Every structure is written in structure tokens, then in C-alpha cells.
Amino acid sequence: MLLEAANLRFAYRGGPQIIDDVSxxxxxxxxxxxLGPNGSGKTTILRLIARALRPTSGHVRxxxxxxxxxxxxxxxxxxxxxxxxxxxxxxYSVIEIVLMGRYPHLGVFEVEGPxxxxxxxxxxxxxxxxxxxxxxxxxxxxGEKQRVMIASALAQLEDGPxxxxxxxxxxxxxxxxxxxxxxxxxxxxxxRLHDRRHVTIVLTTHxxxxxASVCTRVILLSKGxxxxxxxxxxxxxxxxxxxxxxxxxxxxxxxxxxSWDKTSGVISAEERRRK
Amino acid sequence: xxxRGFVRLAQLExxxxxxxxxxxxxxxxxxxxxxxxxxxxxxxxxxxxAAPQAQPRRIISVIxxxxxxxxxxxxxxxxxxxxxxxTYPAAVAxxxxxxALLDPNVERILALKPDLVVVYGTQQELIARLxxxxxxxxxxxxxxxxxxxxxxxxxxxxxxxxxxxxRLASAIERDIADIRTRVSxxxxxxxxxxxxxEAGSLRSMYASAGVGFLHDMLEAAGGMDAFADVQKQSLQVxxxxxxxxxxxxxxEVHASAGWTSQKIERERSVWKALPSLPAVRTGxxxxxxxxxxxxxxxxVAEAIxxxxxxxxxxxxxAAFAPQALRRAPPQ
Amino acid sequence: MTPEVVLPLRRGLPxxxxxxxxxxxxxxxxxxxxxxxxxxxxxxxxxxAFADNVDAQIFFVARLPRALAAALVGGTxxxxxxxxxxxxxxxxxxxxxxxxxxxxxxGAMVTITFGAAWPLGSVEAASLTGxxxxxxxxxxxxxxxxxxxxSTVLLLAGVTLNAFFSALILFVxxxxxFAQIFRALRWLMGDLDVVSYRPIFSALPLVVxxxxxxxxxxxxxxxxxxxxxxASTRGVDxxxxxxxxxxxxxxxxxxxxxxxxxxxxxxxxxxxxxxLVVGADHRLVLxxxxxxxxxxxxxxxxFARTILAPVELxxxxxxxxxxxxxxxxxxxxxxx
Numbered sequence: 001m002l003l004e005a006a007n008l009r010f011a012y013r014g015g016p017q018i019i020d021d022v023s024x025x026x027x028x029x030x031x032x033x034x035l036g037p038n039g040s041g042k043t044t045i046l047r048l049i050a051r052a053l054r055p056t057s058g059h060v061r062x063x064x065x066x067x068x069x070x071x072x073x074x075x076x077x078x079x080x081x082x083x084x085x086x087x088x089x090x091x092y093s094v095i096e097i098v099l100m101g102r103y104p105h106l107g108v109f110e111v112e113g114p115x116x117x118x119x120x121x122x123x124x125x126x127x128x129x130x131x132x133x134x135x136x137x138x139x140x141x142x143g144e145k146q147r148v149m150i151a152s153a154l155a156q157l158e159d160g161p162x163x164x165x166x167x168x169x170x171x172x173x174x175x176x177x178x179x180x181x182x183x184x185x186x187x188x189x190x191x192r193l194h195d196r197r198h199v200t201i202v203l204t205t206h207x208x209x210x211x212a213s214v215c216t217r218v219i220l221l222s223k224g225x226x227x228x229x230x231x232x233x234x235x236x237x238x239x240x241x242x243x244x245x246x247x248x249x250x251x252x253x254x255x256x257x258x259s260w261d262k263t264s265g266v267i268s269a270e271e272r273r274r275k
Numbered sequence: 276x277x278x279r280g281f282v283r284l285a286q287l288e289x290x291x292x293x294x295x296x297x298x299x300x301x302x303x304x305x306x307x308x309x310x311x312x313x314x315x316x317x318x319x320x321x322x323x324x325a326a327p328q329a330q331p332r333r334i335i336s337v338i339x340x341x342x343x344x345x346x347x348x349x350x351x352x353x354x355x356x357x358x359x360x361x362t363y364p365a366a367v368a369x370x371x372x373x374x375a376l377l378d379p380n381v382e383r384i385l386a387l388k389p390d391l392v393v394v395y396g397t398q399q400e401l402i403a404r405l406x407x408x409x410x411x412x413x414x415x416x417x418x419x420x421x422x423x424x425x426x427x428x429x430x431x432x433x434x435x436x437x438x439x440x441x442r443l444a445s446a447i448e449r450d451i452a453d454i455r456t457r458v459s460x461x462x463x464x465x466x467x468x469x470x471x472x473e474a475g476s477l478r479s480m481y482a483s484a485g486v487g488f489l490h491d492m493l494e495a496a497g498g499m500d501a502f503a504d505v506q507k508q509s510l511q512v513x514x515x516x517x518x519x520x521x522x523x524x525x526x527e528v529h530a531s532a533g534w535t536s537q538k539i540e541r542e543r544s545v546w547k548a549l550p551s552l553p554a555v556r557t558g559x560x561x562x563x564x565x566x567x568x569x570x571x572x573x574x575v576a577e578a579i580x581x582x583x584x585x586x587x588x589x590x591x592x593a594a595f596a597p598q599a600l601r602r603a604p605p606q
Numbered sequence: 607m608t609p610e611v612v613l614p615l616r617r618g619l620p621x622x623x624x625x626x627x628x629x630x631x632x633x634x635x636x637x638x639x640x641x642x643x644x645x646x647x648x649x650x651x652x653x654x655a656f657a658d659n660v661d662a663q664i665f666f667v668a669r670l671p672r673a674l675a676a677a678l679v680g681g682t683x684x685x686x687x688x689x690x691x692x693x694x695x696x697x698x699x700x701x702x703x704x705x706x707x708x709x710x711x712x713g714a715m716v717t718i719t720f721g722a723a724w725p726l727g728s729v730e731a732a733s734l735t736g737x738x739x740x741x742x743x744x745x746x747x748x749x750x751x752x753x754x755x756x757s758t759v760l761l762l763a764g765v766t767l768n769a770f771f772s773a774l775i776l777f778v779x780x781x782x783x784f785a786q787i788f789r790a791l792r793w794l795m796g797d798l799d800v801v802s803y804r805p806i807f808s809a810l811p812l813v814v815x816x817x818x819x820x821x822x823x824x825x826x827x828x829x830x831x832x833x834x835x836x837a838s839t840r841g842v843d844x845x846x847x848x849x850x851x852x853x854x855x856x857x858x859x860x861x862x863x864x865x866x867x868x869x870x871x872x873x874x875x876x877x878x879x880x881x882l883v884v885g886a887d888h889r890l891v892l893x894x895x896x897x898x899x900x901x902x903x904x905x906x907x908x909f910a911r912t913i914l915a916p917v918e919l920x921x922x923x924x925x926x927x928x929x930x931x932x933x934x935x936x937x938x939x940x941x942x
Contacts, residue, residue, distance in 0.1 A: 051839075052838050052839060076841030079839070080840075081836065086836070087833075088832070089695040091886050092885070093614060099613075100828055100832065103825065103840045103842065104841035112613065375783070377784065377787075378780065474728070505916060505917065510917065515664050516915075516918075518663050518664045530722070532723060533723060551663045
């Protein structure tokens with residue numbers, strides 16, 4: 001078990017309970033989606049896992065070690081977060097943003113070396129954004145920005161045989177502000193990272209389709225509690241969806257695959273319908 | 276029966292009406308100087324344009340120089356209110372304080388029921404309020420040395436002390452003429468006349484620069500303004516400018532508060548930072564810390580004498596008591 | 607094939623070096639320029655006694671301390687501006703946004719008004735004390751009910767403090783007489799005529815400490831741009847970085863204001879211009895802004911003391927006169 005969350009509870013001081021007794025485990029090389037409507041606490045769960053927040057009770061363990069005992073920089077090399085949206089106050093270029101991911105690998109006054117640049121370029125290539133390296137971040141499209149942020153997170157993670165624990169990538173609503181084309185780009189990228197680079201991925205989303213098509217496992221979160229937890233086919237039933245979103249629903253499942261040709265930029269999808 | 280009732284009622288009404296009229300008359304007499312905003316009970320016998328009275332008995336002065344003048348022409352008993360900054364003569368301590376140039380307390384001024392208020396020409400709001408209340412005023416404008424005696428004479432006529440005012444003004448003119456005579460023919464030293472400097476350093480120095488009351492005093496005392504060409508009442512002087520002008524004498528004028536002889540020595544030695552100044556080399560740095568130095572009033576001759584004594588010590592070897600000061604009224 | 611990437615950091619270094627050279631040049635040349643023509647031969651001539659050497663005194667007592675003070679204040683304000691802009695994630699933040707200058711102003715004005723009657727020390731010391739009080743009040747206001755220093759709460763605390771201290775300043779001015787108000791107003795416009803090296807040496811330890819803190823902040827400020835959460839998940843101790851930025855920036859601003867008064871626009875114009883040339887990496891922006899800010903203020907001060915000689919313009923007026931059109935240009939440029 002790579003990541004373990006046990007009996008997490010969280011509320012802001014004097015506020016309502018946002019997370020109410022949540023427990024789950026993430027296996028190595030999982031691709032897990034936390035699915036829930038707005039306000040269900042998905043982002044809070046992610047922040048608790050990433051140690052941006054401290055739970056009022058319960059604990060999170062990474063590789064068996066409670067995360068609040070892990071030094072900040074060490075944690076940052078194992079676990080990286082891609083935020084939902086990135087708005088910059090100042091004008092950085094893409095390569096500068098990706099190199100910011102190398103922070104936990106460098107000393108206070110250490111300057112980025114060839115290893116760091118190599119890691120950054122490799123991350124850019126993995127996300128298909130290498131040609132954008134010198135562009136200012138603000139001139140990028142939504143999908144490109146998201147992929148650059150993923151690259152920044154990848155550059156942050158320790159990789160290879162020296163890694164003490166496999167890298168864990170957390171994404172907060174990775175497709176929330178993207179249109180279909182970019183959603184497919186990001187989805188395809190995540191799948192590739194998972195399949196080929198063996199990155200463990202946990203993401204939050206309220207997009208059913210995205211969760212169903214990308215994730216190997218889905219955790220349903222409703223009002224701060226886990227409603228269900230398992231493979232999409234088992235968990236995403238009509239009745240579960242109805243409970244989760246508090247509406248009448250009928251499930252129509254299709255299966256297929258999406259491929260994205262990096263060089264030509266063509267996205268094709270094949271699907272077969274099944275009830 | 277009913278007719279008698281009516282008559283009784285009518286009589287009562289007549290009595291009530293007479294009482295009302297009577298009280299109005301009495302009230303207007305008692306409140307001779309006050310007027311309601313609508314002029315219903317118009318102040319009588321004053322008019323809104325305030326024709327002057329022969330002898331105002333309740334004078335308020337927001338100007339320290341004029342307060343001194345009033346006391347010096349024996350009109351001190353007629354003064355009921357003074358400014359917050361008045362310190363001379365000692366009798367002002369018993370008078371009401373009504374604010375000053377920037378913050379005159381109009382309510383308090385009106386509450387004292389003055390029949391003459393001495394104001395600065397620039398105190399527009401106060402003037403407007405006084406006009407509305409029908410209170411006569413004496414507008415004080417001051418530009419230079421000559422205005423002092425002009426003002427004293429005008430003031431004397433205004434408050435019914437014309438002979439005393441004329442005597443005072445003449446004495447001041449004689450004293451100043453005497454000083455001019457003593458220093459005439461002597462070379463005028465280039466003088467930096469400073470009225471502001473941050474304590475302990477040579478920052479924020481403000482000097483007289485060719486125009487104004489301080490300049491006039493310096494000129495009468497036989498000095499030459501080091502910054503006369505700039506033609507401003509005050510000039511912030513940098514260290515460089517001071518070094519470039521190289522004054523032969525430095526005179527600092529301050530209010531008296533807080534100046535002990537130790538402080539004077541301390542502040543004089545601050546000038547050692549600029550050793551090339553002729554004034555520093557010869558030690559001709561004078562700190563005159565007395566309120567009278569910056570008040571354009573009856574003691575101006577004494578102020579000029581002090582300047583002159585600093586500039587031309589040889590001319591004042593003998594004791595010299597200006598006539599104007601002998602006339603300081605008893606308290 | 608990946609394009610050859612020359613890191614922005616490397617490309618920006620020559621510009622930082624250029625700014626440094628500009629600063630040194632400004633400090634060395636400025637004392638030779640002024641309304642009084644100087645003879646360089648006389649200035650450095652060892653045969654003339656210093657007490658008699660007017661040229662040397664103008665150079666070493668009047669102008670050189672002034673140039674050094676301008677460099678110190680300009681560099682410090684520019685760097686503080688960069689740090690506060692990074693802390694508040696807003697390029698329009700200034701060193702004065704969080705209330706340090708109104709505290710310094712209050713301290714200075716209390717001394718100017720009441721300093722004759724009560725032993726309150728020098729205007730410098732009082733303005734430093736006032737700045738310190740303001741910083742502590744803002745810090746406690748901002749951390750009262752929250753963990754950490756959120757930039758919104760900081761901003762609110764700073765605005766609150768500015769409003770409150772401005773009211774106190776008005777009250778002190780009401781109690782002042784004409785001459786004191788005049789002096790207070792002139793202090794507010796900035797004055798670098800230090801005449802001695804003492805104010806510079808007094809402020810120097812504070813500035814050195816502040817810059818020591820800034821050096822550690824360069825990279826964390828970069829990451830803070832992404833947001834507090836994004837920085838924290840990349841390993842930045844966000845709370846600590848915010849605290850260091852806040853106290854370091856306030857210390858630097860307080861020291862600068864105590865020397866020359868609250869000179870405006872340096873803390874916002876300089877970082878802006880520098881970012882246009884070197885980009886946004888704080889490891890370049892901080893040193894470049896410091897050097898360029900120093901040179902900038904030295905030049906502004908030369909203008910201030912020569913344009914209308916012997917009348918001297920307050921240096922804050924010169925920076926404001928540059929600042930207005932600068933912002934206009936920014937506005938027009940953005941809309942174009």
C-alpha cells in the first residue's frame with residue numbers, strides 16, 4: 001500500500017465537518033479517481049494527503065510512514081500536486097515553471113545543474129510540451145498550461161532506481177476548466193504516465209465520464225464520507241450515481257479507447273456501446 | 276354671562292401679548308450683541324456690517340503680536356480672550372484661550388461676547404462667522420517691519436488708545452533708528468539667519484532668503500542676508516548651499532521652550548561638521564532662543580538690538596535700554 | 607529533438623552585472639555634479655587643510671554622504687518592493703502597502719511636534735520606532751485568527767493600520783503649529799541631505815540583516831507565485847517564507863524611511879522595469895532591482911538638487927514626477 005488514509009476528519013475552526021471519517025488505500029501504480037459533487041470535500045481530501053492541511057483526527061501514511069513526520073522536502077520528492085488552475089502574478093516562462101519543481105532537490109543557494117535541466121526537459125517531453133519551453137506561461141492554452149503543470153510535478157518527483165518510494169502524482173480537477181479536446185489530451189497523458197512510467201496517480205473530479213474512462217478505481221465521496229470504492233464498472237451504477245448527485249440517473253456505459261498521436265496531434269476514439 | 280367671558284378672554288390675550296412683546300424687548304436688550312440666524316430678534320443696536328464702537332471693552336486677539344500691542348498701549352484690561360500661543364505679557368495667563376491661526380475656536384470666541392475680534396486676513400471662515408454674528412473685527416495683515424508701527428497706530432485708534440499707541444510706535448521707531456545709526460557705515464557681514472534646524476544635525480535647515488519680517492530685521496540690524504538673491508520668505512538650505520555661500524555669521528532664531536545653556540552649546544558645536552564656513556572658523560554662531568525674536572510686536576526693537584549686537588558687538592559695548600521696553604505696562 | 611535551452615537565469619546575469627556597474631558609476635560620479643562647480647584638483651589635494659578646503663567639504667561632507675544615502679535608500683526600497691510584491695503576489699504592491707511608512711510617519715511627526723518639549727530623540731530614531739510598532743501591529747492583526755499569513759489578511763491588516771495611523775497623524779498635525787506642520791510635510795516628501803555618515807551607519811546593520819533574509823527568499827518567492835498550496839507541496843515552508851518576507855521587507859523599509867523619509871515610487875517603478883528586462887526569476891530581479899534602484903535614486907537626487915538651485919526639490923517630488931507618466935505608460939501599454 002503506497003498511500004493510506006485512515007479515519008480522516010477535518011473541519012475549519014468553528015466550521016462544519018468537511019471530511020467525516022474517510023479511509024481508503026492507494027496501491028502502487030494505481031490510477032484512482034475521487035469522484036463527487038461540488039462541496040463533497042474532494043479538494044480537501046487532496047490537501048490533507050498532500051499535507052497542505054492537518055486533519056483534526058486520523059492520519060495519512062505514505063509508504064507506511066505518517067506524512068507529518070516526513071521532512072517537507074523529502075515529502076515533496078515523493079508526492080507532487082497539480083492544482084486545478086494556475087494563475088501567475090508574474091511572467092514566468094514554461095521552463096522556469098517546470099524547473100520550480102526541482103526545488104526539493106536543491107539546496108538553499110544551489111543553482112539548477114544539468115541533472116535538473118535534464119529532469120525538466122524529460123518531464124516536458126513526457127507531457128508533449130517540449131517545444132513550449134521558452135514560451136511565456138500566460139500565452140499558453142488551457143490544455144497546454146495543464147500539461148506544463150503536470151510536467152512541473154513530474155520534474156519534482158524522484159524517479160529511477162534511487163527512488164525510495166514510487167512517485168505519487170495528485171491532480172485536483174485536472175479537466176475542470178478544459179474543453180473536450182484538452183480533456184482528451186490530459187486524459188491520454190495521464191494514462192500514458194500511468195502505463196509507461198508507472199506513476200501512481202490520484203485525481204479528484206466531478207466529471208463522471210472522465211473518471212469512468214481514465215481511472216482504474218473510483219472512490220465516491222459524498223458530503224465528506226466515502227460512499228463506495230472500487231472498479232468503475234462496479235461502482236458507477238445508476239443507483240450509486242443517483243445517491244451521489246441526488247438526482248435520477250440512468251447509466252449508459254460505453255467502452256473503447258482513445259489514442260492521441262503526439263506528432264500529428266490527431267485524437268481518435270473508438271467506442272463500442274454496451275448497456 | 277358669555278359676553279363677560281369673551282371680554283375676560285380678550286383681556287387675558289392682551290396681557291399675554293404684552294408679556295410677549297416685553298420679553299422680546301428685554302431679551303434683545305440683554306443679548307445686545309447676539310442675533311438669531313433669521314434676524315427675527317435683530318441684535319440692537321448693532322448692524323450686520325458692524326460700525327465700530329468708540330471703546331470696545333471685550334477684545335479677543337488670536338494673534339500674539341497684536342495681543343502684546345494691546346497690552347503695551349494700556350488696553351490690556353479690555354482684552355478677554357487670547358490665542359493658544361500667547362505667553363507675553365504675564366497677564367495673558369488669566370485670559371481665555373480661543374485657538375490660533377489654523378484652529379480658531381469660533382464657538383468659544385462667540386461665547387465670550389466680544390465687541391472686537393482681531394483676526395488674520397486669511398481666516399476666511401472665522402471672518403464669515405463674525406460677519407454673520409455682527410461682531411466687528413480688526414483684520415491684521417503683516418508683511419514687513421514697517422507694518423508693526425502702522426498696525427500699532429491703527430489699533431490704538433480702534434480701541435480708543437490713540438495717544439498711547441502713538442507714543443509706543445514713536446518709541447519703537449526711535450529705537451530702531453538708533454540701532455540703524457549705530458551700525459551704519461559698518462560693513463555688513465554675510466549672515467545666514469536660520470529659523471529651523473533639526474536638533475543635533477544639519478538637516479532641515481530653513482533660512483530667511485531676502486523677503487519678509489526676519490529679513491527686514493536682519494537688514495535693520497546691519498546684516499546682509501546670505502540668500503538674499505533667492506527672494507523667498509523661507510528657503511530649505513542644504514549643506515552644499517551653506518558651504519557654497521560661506522556665511523560669515525550664523526544666527527539661529529528659536530522659541531524659548533527647551534533651550535538651556537547646555538543645549539545652546541551643544542547645538543553650536545554641531546556646526547563643526549562644516550569647518551570651512553567663516554562663521555565656524557571665527558566662532559560667530561549665535562543662537563537666540565527667545566519668543567520675542569519671532570513676534571512682530573512691540574518688542575521688535577529689542578529683537579533687532581539682539582541681532583545687531585551679534586552682528587556688530589563693537590557698536591553695542593555700552594548698556595542700551597530701548598525706550599519701548601520701559602513702557603511695559605504694570606500687571 | 608528538444609531545443610537547446612539556455613536557462614533564463616544564465617541569460618539574465620549580464621544584466622545584473624550591468625546594474626551593479628551603473629550603481630557604482632552613479633555613486634562615484636554624483637558627488638562631482640552639483641550647482642556649485644568643483645575643482646577636482648582641489649578636492650583631492652593633500653596640501654590644502656581640510657578645514658579650509660571648501661571643495662573638499664562640499665564633496666565629502668555634503669555630496670558624498672548624500673549619494674551613499676541615496677544608493678542605500680534606493681536599493682533598499684527597490685528590494686523591499688520586490689519582496690512585498692512576491693509576498694502579496696501582486697505587482698502593484700509597494701514597500702508601504704502594509705503600513706510601515708505610516709508608522710514611521712507617525713513617529714517622525716510626534717517628534718517634530720513634541721520633540722522640543724519632551725526628550726523624544728531624533729526624528730530618525732522615532733520614525734524607526736514608529737515603523738517597528740506598525741509592523742508588530744500588522745503582524746498580530748494578521749495572525750490573530752488564522753494559521754499562517756494569508757496575503758489577503760495581511761493586506762487587510764495593512765490597510766486597517768494605514769487608516770488608523772493616518773487618523774493619528776491628522777490628530778498630531780492638528781496639535782502642531784504652522785512651522786511644525788511645514789517641517790512634517792517636508793519630511794513626507796523625502797530628504798536625502800544627511801550631511802554626515804551617521805544615519806547611513808545607523809541604518810546599515812538593519813539593511814544588512816534584511817538583505818541576508820532576502821537572499822534566502824529568492825527562490826521561495828518564485829514558488830510562492832504559483833500559490834501557497836502549490837509552493838507548499840513543492841517543499842517550501844510557506845509560513846516561514848511569508849514571515850521572513852514580511853519582517854525582512856518591513857525592516858528594510860523602516861530603515862530606508864528613517865534615513866530619507868517615505869520616498870515613493872522607487873519600490874514599484876524599479877521592480878517593474880527590471881522585470882521587463884530580466885524576467886520574473888527573483889534570483890535575478892532582487893539583485894538587479896537593488897542595484898538599479900540605488901542608481902535610480904542617486905540620479906533622482908542629483909536632479910532634485912540641481913534643477914532649481916539654490917532651491918532644492920524634495921527627492922520624493924522628482925520620483926513622483928517620474929512615477930506618474932510611468933504608470934500612464936503602463937496603462938496605455940497594456941491596453942494597446
